Amino acid sequence: MVSIRWLANVTLALALATPCAHGAAEVPLADFARHQQYDDVQISPDGEHLAAISIVDDTRMLSLIRLSDMKGFNVKPRDGGEVVEFWWVSPTRVFYSIAERTGALVQPTHMGELYAVNVDGSGKRAMAGYRADGEWSFADMVRPAQVIDGRVLIARYRWNGSTDGSHPSAMRMDIASGAEKEVAVAPIRNAAFVADNDGEVRFAYADGTDHKRRVYHRLKAGSEWQLVFDESKGDALMRPLAFTRDNRVAWFECPGSHGVGGLCRWDVETRKLATLWSGKEAELDGLVRSFDRKDIVALRSMPGRSAVTLVDKEAPESKLLVGLMQQFPGEDVQITSSTIDGKKVVFLVSSGRDPGTYYLFDADSRKASLLLARRPWIDPARMGVVEPITLAARDGLALHGYLTMPPGKQEAKGLPMVVYVHGGPYGVRDYWEFDPYAQMLASRGYAVLQVNFRGSGGYGDAFMKAGFHEWGAKMQDDVTDATRWAIAQGTADPKRICIFGGSYGGYAALQGVVREPDLYRCAIGYVGVYDLNLMYSRGDIPQSMYGDNYLKMVLGEDQAVLRARSPAANVDRIKAPVMLIVGGQDKRVPPVQGQTLRAALGKAGIEHEWLYQRTEGHGFYDEKNAEDMFAKMVAFLERSTGSVAP
Known part of the structure; x- marks a missing residue:
């Protein structure tokens, strides 16, 4: 290599x-x-057409384009619907999934329905989902899409009344008629399937309600499933990805020799595992497949760039x-x-x-x-130019992140700065990519600091698990250490620093001004969590055994500790002005989180601003609402830091 x-x-x-x-x-x-105009552009297998997701009349549609003259047409879903994803299933036919608006929520929700259309607009029909066959299930493509003898593999996740999911079926579907045949049933709930290059389902894997990964394998169609990797029994965290061209070896995402992440080869016959690549700083971030989709030729990672x-x-x-x-x-x-x-x-x-x-x-x-x-x-x-950064946390842990400088000020010192904390937090990370929030802030003269604190994804399982039970503690220390690093570098004016984030990032923003009242001049909490004990009773996470166990795993169950680490219970420590942004239809972090903190701030007489959008969910989706939010954020930052955009 x-x-x-x-x-x-x-x-x-x-x-x-x-x-x-x-x-x-x-x-x-x-x-x-504004939403991205074009997304996921793909060429047809014969090279005659393009398919793309495009924004037309404020709606995500499927655009089918003839390459010879760049003309075509748009496939519009039902009223209130938007295209989520698509797949070429032949040189002239495309499958696609849709999302629809439900209730007052402005952002469409993925419905688990599959549709198909030909490149000339004919043959449009529902293929899977309750409108197609009356079955209450969530249908999805088995990736990558493989078409063999005019049939494609899909997975059906049937709604059985359980909040913890069901055992999905792999179905072989005729791409024209939609006729299906079941070819496998997963031995574990909520499993993802991996097929070999002959289109035979060979792996099923999922994380159980105990949040431990289990991987099952079968030698051929009709064979019994066998458990080959079980994290609950001490096996490494493994994820099957694909097969080699001859189907004799399977590619796995694995820990690698450094424990950060790697790519491994698993011999199907001997069941021996060999590490091909090991990341030293960052884990596997993607695969580059051969043109015929039957092998892997390269891999991607992102330690910085x-x-x-x-x-x-x-x-x-x-x-x-x-x-x-x-x-x-x-x-x-x-x-x-x-x-x-x-x-x-x-x-x-x-x-x-x-x-x-x-x-x-x-x-x-x-x-x-x-x-x-x-x-x-x-x-x-x-x-703004975005540069990767590295620093050491106070306990020596290596941290990575990004610094976006205002346009034309790459070498400037003493700038006003916004610390922008990502959500998640577990398994999520900031990337070297265009971020409209960071660039919006940079365009108004702010340096923007993003750090992948412990608990973030992308740097190995141990790094992520180092954030368990560390909300408001070591995870927050990492954000503080990154802020002080930027001050020490001379980038940030220590008297003009604010902190902002969404979801977990909103929590970190408010916890930042609780724990470091003299470090930040203001905080903006965007659809954030502010009362950790409320997470056990409100929102969609605690509505299943999987979600409840997740909270116990990452937060802990000591109510006194959770209260001590909740911004809503510690507003007496806050000196800086606060802005709270809340979506009225947020199911992940319901409005009660923001309302609880707002009431506490009001009772304590602490200056704060309140932006509530009734139709928004976990993040603002409507472009006008987002623009209004940006304007209010910029005005709030300018008042708080005394900075004026260039």
Whole structure:
């Protein structure tokens, strides 16, 4: 294997778009609030058409485009519906899933229904779900989509009245008629399936209600399931990903030799496991498949910026990827789809300041041409530069994160700064990618600091579990240590620092001004948790055994400790002004969390602002609501820090 970041040995001619003219006017907040225009652009197996998710009339639709003249049409779901995901199942047919608005919630909810349509608009029909067959189940594609003899594998998760899920069935569905045949039933609830290159379901895996991973394998169709990895019995955390071309070896995501994360080969016959790649700083972040989808040629990780490791450096896919990376130095290049023969390849180029553009590479002409920009109204040159950072926490634990500087101020010192804390928190991380929240703040003159504190994903299972029972404690210390690091670097003016975050990040923002009342000048809590004991009784998490056990695992059950770490119970320590942003339809963190803190702040006479949107959920979805939120945030930050946007 050859590990690479930005090297190449192939020269390509590129037909690039003319960059936007740079203007001095401030980038409108509406530009950051807008939904991405294009997403998930894929070429058909024969290279004649493109499919993409696009925003038309404020709705996510499926766009089908003929490559010869770039003309086509949009597939609009039912009123109130939006397209979630799609898959080519033949050169002329596409499956797609939808979400629909329910009740007062403005953000659509995934319904678990599958639909299909031909590239000429014919053959549109419901394929799976209650509108198709009257069955109350959640249907999903077994990934990657494999079509064999005109049939594709889907998974059905039947609603059985249990809040802890059911044992799903793998079904082989005719892509034209929708006729189905059950080919496997998972031996564990809520399992995901993995099929081999012949389309036979070979693995089923899931985390149980005890939050321990179990992986089952069967030798062939009809064979009995056998438990091959059981985390509850001391086995390592394993996840099956794919098979080698001959189906004799399975690829697994595994801990690797450093315990951070790796890629392993599992011999199907001998059941011996061998580590192929081990991450030193970050775990596996994705696979690069061969053009015919039957093997793996490279893998991706993101210790700071994106990194690529070649599994097969002689593969044509690897050589093409290396060549494309040379043509776009300093950018993240991802092959997103291709024809089966590799003659045409769609790839995405993006970075921390660039939302991304899809290109089409033609192997015959050796040229790449621009297809679609994800956010065409964004000029990357006017966005803030995003740099990876590393620092040591007070106990020596290595932390990674990102620092976004205001446009044109990469070397500036003594800037006002916003510490922007991600949600989750477990298994979630910040990436080197375009973040509209961070860029919005940077456009108004703020340095933006993001840190992947312990508990975050991407750095190994041990790093994530180091955050268990550490809400408001070591996890918060990591955020504080990162803030003090930015001060020590001279980047941040210590008298003009605010803290902001959503969900868990909202909790961390308020806990920040509780624990460090002299460090932050203000806090913005966005759909945040403020009373930890309430998490056991309100919201959707405690409504199942799985969710209840999750809370016990990550929070602990000592009510006194949870109260001591709850911002709502400690408002007497807060000196800084507070802004609370709440969605009235939030099921994950219900409005009572924000209302509880608001009441406590009011009783204590602490200055605070309240932004409540009745139709929003766990994060604002409507563009006008998001723009209004951004405007109120910017005004609040300016008042609190005494800063004025450039």
